Amino acid sequence: MDFTLTERETHFRDRVRAFIDADIRPRHGEYLAQSHEGERWKVLPVIEEVKERARAAGLWNLFMPPRSGRPPVDDSFAFEGTQLTNLEYALCAEEMGRIGWASECFNCSAPDTGNMEVFLRYGTREQKERWLRPLMNAEIRSAFLMTEPQVASSDATNIQTAMMRDGDDYVVNGRKWWSSGVGDPRCKVAILMGKTDVDAPRHQQQSMMILDMDTPGVTIERMLSVYGYDHAPHGHGEVVLDNVRIPAANVLLGEGRGFEIAQGRLGPGRIHHCMRTIGVAESAIEAMAKRLLGRVAFGKRIADHSVWEQRIAKARIDIEMTRLLCLKAADMMDKAGNKAAQLEIAMIKVAAPTMALQILDDAIQAHGGGGVSEDFSLAHDWASVRTLRFADGPDEVHNRSIARAEFGRHTNHVPQ
Incomplete structure (x- = not known):
């Protein structure tokens, strides 16, 4: 068993490490100062400045899976990222983990990473164009709405948010919490899980839909603390969905595939x-x-x-x-x-x-x-x-x- 890193694995790990040492670690004090000034939920200039440097250095969207692990994408509409394997990315992610805000500088922070993979694997061309492209360009941010306060969400089949078909839309009612990312003012889209058919087999009752956060009826009721920390500017919120109308075209992969x-x-x-x-x-x-x-x-x-x-x-x-x-x-x-x-x-x-x-x-x-x-x-x-x-x-x-x-x-x- 050979534990020696390949040249490519070493190359990307060392580039990420060197970038963090040169461009992120020296500005940590600046990050802390900006975090504690003014509004809690805001865009931090230091992160945006470092993002530009990381992107220019080619250290961007490192998490995106290689094409071999997903369905092919039309070459005219490719979203490739850097094409690192999971093993190659693991070494880079460890380096990012040493400083809490580093991963965002490489556009590699949750929940955007998971959401981008969902759009890549399961989204239509139109959905990718509208949401995946700006996410990969760090023009917007996203949230993932799955967990609910009224049920044990460790069993996803317990989820009760109702998604009722009404013509060309679904009318959605429910309450979500630990909705990571909703505190960021750039959060424009969420991937939402709920039930479309309570009579279907247990694992086919749920669907996932793309939720435009500006849709009427979407209310961020409060931001939650974690052991007293609000985790701004990212944060985790409790979100109320009151008769929210989501176009049927926003269903990912198909009804019952959530x-x-x-x-x-x-x-x-x-x-x-x-x-x-x-x-x-x-x-x-x-x-x-x-x-x-x-x-x-x-x-x-x-x-x-x-x-x-x-x-x-x-x-x-x-x-x-x-x-x-x-x-x-x-x-x-x-x-x-x-x-x-x-x-x-x-x-x-x-x-x-x-x-x-x-x-x-x-x-x-x-x-x-x-x-x-x-x-x-x-x-x-x-x-x-x-x-x-x-x-x-x-x-x-x-x-x-x-x-x-x-x-x-x-x-x-x-x-x-």
Whole structure:
């Protein structure tokens, strides 16, 4: 088994790393200052300026899957991106994860990445022209409206938002929350999941539609906080849909195909989160090590106390193990397809946030009172990563899939 990176994998990883070191990391203070000035929900000039530099450098839409993994697109209407494999992108995404706002600079931030893949895979030519092109050009942003407050949305078949056909439109009524991205003033489109036929088979009741956020009846009722953080300027909102009329032409793939699209969308999205989370963990262990080396307690450096040696060692081991699992999942997606890699995707989706949260918690402990303050990014990063144990399916759902696969291996070998 050869773990050596190819020339192409190294090339893109190093280019992203170098760009972050030269153009993003030095402006982090500027980003923080702009974030805390004036309105919370706004466009930050520093991000827009860095975006232009990243695009000019050819570091743009790196997440877009290679053509071999999707249906062909009319050459006159191609949306290619950089054509990185999942494995190549994994290495880049880890670098982006080291600084929270870096991924947007490369036009590689959620939920736009997942939504762009949906438009690419399932959209019509007209839908791509209207929505995918401006998203790939970073002219607009988007949201994904799936989760609902009144039902356990970890089971997507529970979703109750009603989509009733009325002539050439659907009339939509419902309430969504954790609608990531709706706080951004550039959010112009959302992909919305609801029920079009309650009498159809369980997994054919749902449909996905393209929602123009300017449609009458769409109300962002409130923005939600995450452990006290509002996550502006991106954020997560609660959205009310009151007799919203959506043209039938806005249905993606066809009525009753919503659950199918959700499965196709969430697979790549799950591993993208995990890739970035490894970058978060790397930043946390770096901050922890530097703090421990620079502070003295009880007559010696904190780093020389054995408890911290154990924690640092475990953190490094856990990062390395998690990275290998993530790269294995990405490699399987490239070689055998997303469906064949479902088990590996489920495992990394559970493992990566759990690993990062423990390292962040230790890093917070190493920083003492400063760790829970906003003087360092650790508390904010912990709150962000904690949401990943829910996002794109909670741990319990993924663990259930892993356990069932394991039981399935042994069903025919149970002693009688």
